[in-house]
Amino acid sequence: MNGWTKTVSRFHNDLKVAMEPYQGRQLRTHEIAKITFNTPNLTHDSQFIYPSDHCINHTNKGSCFCVLHGEGEPIFEKIKRGLYLVRKTG
């Protein structure tokens, strides 16, 4: 397992909870960054949290478990560069 995957996957659940109030909405990367920064569990790590790592239609080598291994549901769908839909997850 890739080290970055391990790192970003640690934040998956807290990120999912933080984004729940925004389900169905489209947010820009900087808006998501602000939300994670204002989430107590994520504040100190917010610089490591990128929506592109938890994105159903975007995969990179260091993506989260939710993308690479189907563990948990991807939180975002990429609309275009810098704009993400918060998916309705269970």
Ligand SMILES: [Zn+2]
């Ligand atoms: Zn994830």
